[in-house]
Amino acid sequence: MTTGEHLGEVAMRGPDNILAAFEGDRGAEVYRACVACHTLSPDEGNRAGPTLHGVFGRRIATLPGYQFSDALKKMDIVWTPETVSKLFEVGPMIYTPGTKMPEQKVTSEEDRKALIEFLLKTTKK
Numbered sequence: 469m470t471t472g473e474h475l476g477e478v479a480m481r482g483p484d485n486i487l488a489a490f491e492g493d494r495g496a497e498v499y500r501a502c503v504a505c506h507t508l509s510p511d512e513g514n515r516a517g518p519t520l521h522g523v524f525g526r527r528i529a530t531l532p533g534y535q536f537s538d539a540l541k542k543m544d545i546v547w548t549p550e551t552v553s554k555l556f557e558v559g560p561m562i563y564t565p566g567t568k569m570p571e572q573k574v575t576s577e578e579d580r581k582a583l584i585e586f587l588l589k590t591t592k593k
């Protein structure tokens with residue numbers, strides 16, 4: 469660090485540094501609101517929330533090994549760019565009432581788009 473040399477390659481190696489790999493990406497910035505509770509790769513597993521690895525095309529509350537709320541398990545939603553975007557447009561309390569995910573919104577449409585694009589790139593199986 470002190471030499472000012474480029475550490476990019478090292479920084480990008482671990483999944484923990486996925487945000488470093490996407491530095492300057494607006495979607496990665498928006499995703500910072502999610503990192504406390506979610507991971508993007510299978511080997512990092514679940515935090516307070518389920519891993520988002522492979523989330524697109526997945527039916528809500530079906531990830532094996534994660535204890536979803538009963539409210540979520542009863543819902544009939546498939547996660548797509550549209551439904552994930554909607555979740556943070558109206559907020560989890562309205563889109564998925566009874567969820568244990570804390571209420572939060574991504575109010576800017578542009579930010580939601582950037583977030584979804586980021587997730588499409590980083591959660592692919």
Ligand code: HEC
Binds near residue numbers: 504530552
């Ligand atoms: C404080 C913790 C927390 C934060 C921050 C958070 N989540 Fe969650 N999230 C959860 C929990 C807990 C669940 C499971 C909810 C349940 O079972 O009711 C969840 C569920 C989800 C689901 C549904 C997953 C599935 O398999 O059905 C998606 C999608 C999701 N979160 C995306 C996000 C995104 C994107 C962000 C950032 C904008 C975010 N979450 C921020 C805790 C969080």
